[in-house]
Amino acid sequence: MEQRLVNLYNQQAMFCYGNVEWSHKIHEKAADLFTTVNSWLRWIQLILAFIISADIIKQFGTDSPVISGILIGCSLILTLINTITKSFDFNGRASRHIMTANALWDLREDYRSFKYDIQA
Template identity: 35%
Template sequence: MEASMSGNQAPESVNVQVIRESFGRVVYSHKTHEKAREMASARAVAVKWVNIALTTLTSASILSTVITDQKVLLYVSSGLAGLALAFTIFQLSFDPAKEAERHRSAANELWYVREKYVHLLSDIATDPTSVDVVRRRDELMEELKSIYKLAPDTTSRAYRRAQKALQIHEDMTFTNEEINRFLPDSLRVD
């Protein structure tokens, strides 16, 4: 926490700082799970194409062996069939499509909590006396605990991609002009 915890800060100010830091961590976790989902989805597509290629090559070589009656093609067919079998067995040890779905689910849940943090900070800024800050903060922490307990692990590569998306590509940031395009005239801000 950047702010000092000296006695000259109001407890509300410290709570807001803690909530803001938690919000930042949720933003990063959400984006990291989105990037992990993208990576797992790409792996799932690659695995499908490798499987299709191996099956096609195996079938073609077997068909060629039958048509030409060449013993060399029989060995090639056997090798390709063995490779296809080994790849199929290897696939049983992981399921990138299922992993992608688990990351999507975690990201969706984190998105919802992220939005709750935004609304809590907005409520505090608007009327701090009307908000039970400590209770709502603790509820959000419990909700996060449940999400993180079930969420799949992410990788440092997914985190770096999330960091790049948030810091360089400015995901999660909008100009007034961008937001105004989505709103009716009566809700637009200059």
């Protein structure tokens, strides 16, 4: 009877260990995704801001409506990206996922210790 209980506890600990490890990996991947999105958006913001504020195209003395349209499009895209980054806070979300992943890692180690204690 005691061996049966030990096996049952061991199976339950392994199941929980697997769930915690899976959740840990998911939070790590989510943090990586938010960090990557934030990095890309920052670079796009930088490039668009340079195009708009430097006004390089106007230095050549052209008053083409196509160039004005491109600058207006860049301004609209930059405004949209600024709104997205202010609304969603990708860095904050990434740091929260990292904190959760670290907490799950500690729980994973506790399950591992518990599993070895059961087997001993």
